[in-house]
Amino acid sequence: MPRISPKTSERLAKILLWGAGFLTVLILAAIVIYVLVNGVSEINWEFLTTPPIGGLSGEGGISTIIVTTVYLILITIFILTPVGIGAAIYLSEYAQDNILTNFIRYAVETLAGVPSIIYGLFGYALFVSALYLGHSLIAGALTLVCLLLPTMIRTTEEALRAVPQEYREASLALGATRWQTIWHVALPAALPGIATAIILSTGRVIEETACLYVTLGGSAAMPRSILSGGRTLALHVYYLAMDTMAFDKAMATAAVLIIIIVIINLFTNWLSQRFRSAYTAMEEGRP
Amino acid sequence: MKLIEVTNRDNGPASNATKIKVRGLNLYYGVFQALRDINLDIIEKSITAIIGPSGCGKSSFLRVFNRMNDLIPSAKTEGMIELDGESIYARGCDVVELRKRVGMVFQKPNPFPMSVFDNVAFGPRRHGNHNKSELEEIVERSLIRAALWDETKDKLHQSALSLSGGQQQRLCIARVLAVQPEVILMDEPCSALDPIATMKIEDLMRNLAQEYTIVIVTHNMQQAARVSDRTAFFFMSEDRAGILVEEGPTTEIFTNPKDKRTEDYVTGRFG
Numbered sequence: 001m002p003r004i005s006p007k008t009s010e011r012l013a014k015i016l017l018w019g020a021g022f023l024t025v026l027i028l029a030a031i032v033i034y035v036l037v038n039g040v041s042e043i044n045w046e047f048l049t050t051p052p053i054g055g056l057s058g059e060g061g062i063s064t065i066i067v068t069t070v071y072l073i074l075i076t077i078f079i080l081t082p083v084g085i086g087a088a089i090y091l092s093e094y095a096q097d098n099i100l101t102n103f104i105r106y107a108v109e110t111l112a113g114v115p116s117i118i119y120g121l122f123g124y125a126l127f128v129s130a131l132y133l134g135h136s137l138i139a140g141a142l143t144l145v146c147l148l149l150p151t152m153i154r155t156t157e158e159a160l161r162a163v164p165q166e167y168r169e170a171s172l173a174l175g176a177t178r179w180q181t182i183w184h185v186a187l188p189a190a191l192p193g194i195a196t197a198i199i200l201s202t203g204r205v206i207e208e209t210a211c212l213y214v215t216l217g218g219s220a221a222m223p224r225s226i227l228s229g230g231r232t233l234a235l236h237v238y239y240l241a242m243d244t245m246a247f248d249k250a251m252a253t254a255a256v257l258i259i260i261i262v263i264i265n266l267f268t269n270w271l272s273q274r275f276r277s278a279y280t281a282m283e284e285g286r287p
Numbered sequence: 288m289k290l291i292e293v294t295n296r297d298n299g300p301a302s303n304a305t306k307i308k309v310r311g312l313n314l315y316y317g318v319f320q321a322l323r324d325i326n327l328d329i330i331e332k333s334i335t336a337i338i339g340p341s342g343c344g345k346s347s348f349l350r351v352f353n354r355m356n357d358l359i360p361s362a363k364t365e366g367m368i369e370l371d372g373e374s375i376y377a378r379g380c381d382v383v384e385l386r387k388r389v390g391m392v393f394q395k396p397n398p399f400p401m402s403v404f405d406n407v408a409f410g411p412r413r414h415g416n417h418n419k420s421e422l423e424e425i426v427e428r429s430l431i432r433a434a435l436w437d438e439t440k441d442k443l444h445q446s447a448l449s450l451s452g453g454q455q456q457r458l459c460i461a462r463v464l465a466v467q468p469e470v471i472l473m474d475e476p477c478s479a480l481d482p483i484a485t486m487k488i489e490d491l492m493r494n495l496a497q498e499y500t501i502v503i504v505t506h507n508m509q510q511a512a513r514v515s516d517r518t519a520f521f522f523m524s525e526d527r528a529g530i531l532v533e534e535g536p537t538t539e540i541f542t543n544p545k546d547k548r549t550e551d552y553v554t555g556r557f558g
Contacts, residue, residue, distance in 0.1 A: 170462075174410040175383050
């Protein structure tokens, strides 16, 4: 094997790494540009505010789809947040390290890696069938809660663990109870991290299709209660692309979806940046 | 042999009443014994300094008095510790009540990431006081008492983290005073501060000793000599458990120690 001079290997590494980075950006840009170019022209006020005609026609807008997506986000986050934060508080503030908590952590880690269609099957068996909820917003939301809980717990626990122990000691030494210390000191300090977890979960609700396909159903009608079925944007893209000839409408819906996801990611970045600067200020004792 | 100069105080401790009485204290962290058979009386309204080399259990000893060692699951305390004649490790003892009476100032200034006002009002609020004018009065009184009012009265609603290190530590003292404790524990309160900030805290401590019983852990022997009325010298036994070698009026410990180990330590031969 010929020897390569340090200078050449340095240059080679630079080119290869740069290439890898460039490829990543290229793929992302290709998807976004492809969807936007094909979809944006179809997006107008009418498209956003009229309901789809449904069936196999693929005609009409996406108003009911947007409403269903918003409902599903609200219901999911409403259930997910208290349960996720509660479990994270238990793990980081109350539980001592023992076999049980190690097992809980192991379960959380493993659950985070299970494919979403498995959650879908589970949600279908439990919520749709056994609990007679049918294909409905609540069945879809509960399934999403199961899917998102592991990430929510882990992110919140990490945010709580990042709160300096000195704050808790100071609070307890002033005669505050353990719960007061959590509520008034630990949680406010961890709030930006928790907010990030909630927003990321919102993003997952918007993106998810597989587990909703079997629990939310596919009705294009306006949902009337939490027991109504429906379609999210991502599901609508799937139905339009698979069942109808309206590929242009699918692209337009996908464009809306991508725009929302980009906005959510920008917002998350902004929040975690704020979190980081607030945290370093605490560490250095300077704003 | 040059000994550290000790500040002479004519008006030493106001009384000789015992505030905290420790008898036969043993402290364990799991199988490791951190303190062995400590007997000590803390005199009311005076400053007791606890000195000794690193790792001899000084901070652990301080944390016995407000039961902060309870936070460590493996910690086990044996023996009798009485505050005003009542055992603080008795079964019915309310830890929250105890910590209201026995406040603590930590090594590193640790104000909460909140405003100056909210920091001082934290304790009273947690104990159920939400009356705005009462809180304002408590905050002002505590900041004045901690010699911080003049520097902070115009920025009560700014972040406490914008204060300097010394100011932050005085804020932590004000935060403790707002709860109206009887005893204040200080765990190397000046180790993170510059000499001028240290001097201010020491002046403040002398001032507070007229009303409060203060126990201070310090690495700085000059500081112990300057501020304390009584000094307790801790040392490590062979198995690394902390023991109390000798205790007495600060003047005596520094000028006429009874134990050879105390003499070696205060003359700077080791530690």
